[in-house]
Amino acid sequence: MISHVYLQELIARTNIEELIGTYTPLKRAGRTYKGLCPFHSEKTPSFVVYPDSQSFYCFGCGVGGDAITFVKKINNLDYVESVKMLASRAGMKLPEEDDAQGTLRSRVLALNRDVARFYFACMNGEVGIAARKYWRGRGLSDATIRRFGLGYAPDSFGESLSYLKKKGYTQEEMLASGIVKKSEKGNLYDVFRNRVMIPIFDVRGNVIAFGGRNLGDEKPKYINSPETLIYKKSHTIFGLNIAKKSTSRRYILCEGYLDVISLHQAGFDTAVAACGTALTPEQVRIISDYADEVVLCYDGDEAGQKATARAMELFSNSTVKVTVLTLPAAKDPDEFIKRRGADAFRHLLDGAGNALEYKMAKVKEQYDITVPDGLLNYLKDCIEILAQQATPTEQDVYAGRLAQETGVEKQRILQQLETVAKNYSKRRQRQIQQDLLKEGINSIRLPLGVSGNQALGAANAEQQLIGALLKQPELLEQVKGNLRPEELILPEMRQTYSLILQRNKEQLSFELATLSGELSDEVMAQLSRVLAQNYEIQFTPGDIQLYLSRIQGAKHQSKEAAKMEPDQLAAYLQKLKQQKKPTDFSGDE
Ligand SMILES: [Zn+2]
Structure with missing residues (x-):
């Protein structure tokens, strides 16, 4: 703990x-x-x-x-x-990371750096002739090879192992690095054999893992380091350690390590790739910390197109502007640059279509717009896209383009857009209202066998009371002698109140942020809602008295109100909400 x-x-x-x-x-x-x-x-x-x-x-x-x-x-x-x-x-030492684990971590980091040097030396030695030939064949210069620390793992089960032993690394450290494995018989052996090696750096420039590629066409083409205590695929962006030094905030997100390397060599120093097979939300957030704009540059095949769609979806929740690069007649950026050169690529990059254009172009492929039906459907789908995703300026621009393209008057397209957008926003508002109502019912969920108006009133009072204690801890003095946790009917509030009492007994503070280790996410969300609804309210001892009497009065609840239908309950909750209306943010929608 x-x-x-x-x-x-x-x-x-x-x-x-x-x-x-x-x-x-x-x-x-x-x-x-x-x-x-x-x-x-x-x-x-x-x-x-x-x-x-x-x-x-x-x-x-x-x-x-x-x-x-x-x-x-x-x-x-x-x-x-x-x-x-x-x-x-916050620049703090990590909690409960005992010294043993901290030491292992730094040993594994050192081991990775050493083994990267070893691979580099092997590539430059006699055993590395084929590897050098391979890198040259990919068009990489010596400077690029050095810059990315590329290397070669010799064709042997024990050379890396004996090198690391000589360097003084223990079996535990070697196994923890993922560079060696243990066989069923208990012998250690090298994971990477006869492969060209690509070190993967973290953002600070530490080698944290490796990708090893086959020299020929045998399978598997790539072997990657397993996840270790220093390497988490879903949190790692290849090339970021270099890209972050660039003056440009426009990043190029590609599929593979070699795309990144050859783009850097061609002068595009913000090329990066996500480690692992699919882009993760965490990787998107990391990129968003550095980039203002991301150009998606995936392969042209089906898998690449799927990856593009996924990336667009993930980035749509971020502040980063996304554009999509389509490579004519090349399967990946590496191939394109080899064939057409860096200038052609830069040209393409500057004219890269944005996500809206990309989506509309995809829609266009589905229809034959030379026939009226196809044209109409194309227009309809584009309007749908613009209504949901475009800013008013974009709507105007693309309505103009669509008008030119289809021969339909721009004014008519805009009118239609407005209608669709209105319906869409109505639908969304309804959805939000339903969700809110549902949430209200969930947030005051009476335990089995307890119901009725009074109980609901008490439940509301319990939430208010706990909110008051979190906001103004000094009020606990008034409460603690007068209320036992068992008197609360909402299990979440009872749990929170018990925790508060316990903290108080231990003379510890109980602000919300110190409770999250011991309360579930649901309870935390409920407490935050109560705080949100009351953020402007200063609770008085009178309020506390009122809450206490409501809570304690509810124990003698009336029988006729005991059976409330769900819709009555919903209506009641709505009323409660209006009486204690939270700050309203829906007014401008
Ligand atoms: Zn939300």
Whole structure:
């Protein structure tokens, strides 16, 4: 378990609006920050960050929590990993990483650097003739080979192994690096044999893994390092250590290591590739930290096109502008540059179509626009795309282009666009309302056998009370002698209250951000919602008295209200919501 003191320091060093601001742009609104929710797609901001309570809440989709929950959710990490990520962001020593593990990590890093040198030396030695020939055959210069630290793993089961032994690495360190493996009989052997080697660097320039390619056409073409304590595929971008030094913020995202290397050689120093087979949301976020624009440059085959669609989808939730590069008559950028040269590639890059154009071009391929039916369907689909995804300026520009292309008047296209856009926004608003209602029912979910008006009133009072305690911890003095956890009917609030009491007994603080290790994401979201709804309210001892009497009065609930139908419950919740209406962000939609 991570200590309370550690968590408090972490929270003190973490600026939640700054943290979240790197994922979605935030605008200050009074004492809060507002932005588009990074967890659901929306055009009007309903996502709010509350620096006072160090929490966030989305009024659109109900997601909420503290900085740790945010990191957890957005990166799909577990609690400890999220704390570690925040710690390294805050420049703090990692928690509970005992010295043994820290030492192993740095030993494995050193081992990787050493073995990369060994591979480089092998390539330049007698055994490396074929490898050198291979790299030259790919058109790589000596400078490029050096820059990327390319090398060759000799055709042997034990040469890397004995080199590493001589360097003083232990069996544990070698196994942890993924460079050697243990056979069933218990013997160690080299994983990479007779392969040209491509080191994979982290963003700081440490060698963290290798890709090894066959010299010939035998399968498998590539063998990659397994994931280790220093290498996480889904978090690694090949080429980023070099690209980040570029003055350009336009990145070129390609499919393979060799595409990246040959693009760099041709002068495109922002070429990168995602490690692993499919681009991950985490990789998208890492790239977004460095790039303002990303040009997708995948292979022209079906797999490449699928990857393009996936990448566009992932980037659509980021702040990065995405364009798509289509390579005429070449299967990948490497081949294109070899055939047509760097200038032709740059030319292509500057004229790269954006994501909207790409989508519209894809639609066009589906129809025969020389016949009226095809033309109409093409137009309809494009209007649908523009209505949902384009800004008003883009809508105007593309309506003009479509008009030219189809011979339909621009004014008519714009009218149609407006109708579709209106319907679309109505549909979305309805959806949000339904979700909110559903969320309301979920958030006040009465336990089995407890129901009725009074109980709902009490449930609401419980949430308010817990919210008050989180906001104004000094109020606990008034509550703790007068309320036992068992008196609360909502299990989530009971759990939170017990935790608060326990912390108080241990003379520890209980601000939201120190609770996330012991409460589920659902409970954290509920607490954040309560804080969000009350962020402007200063609770008084009178409020507390009222909540206490409501909670305790509910124990004698009336019988006739005990059976409430779901829609009555929904209507009741709506009423509750209106009485205590949270800050309204839907007004401008
Ligand atoms: Zn949301």
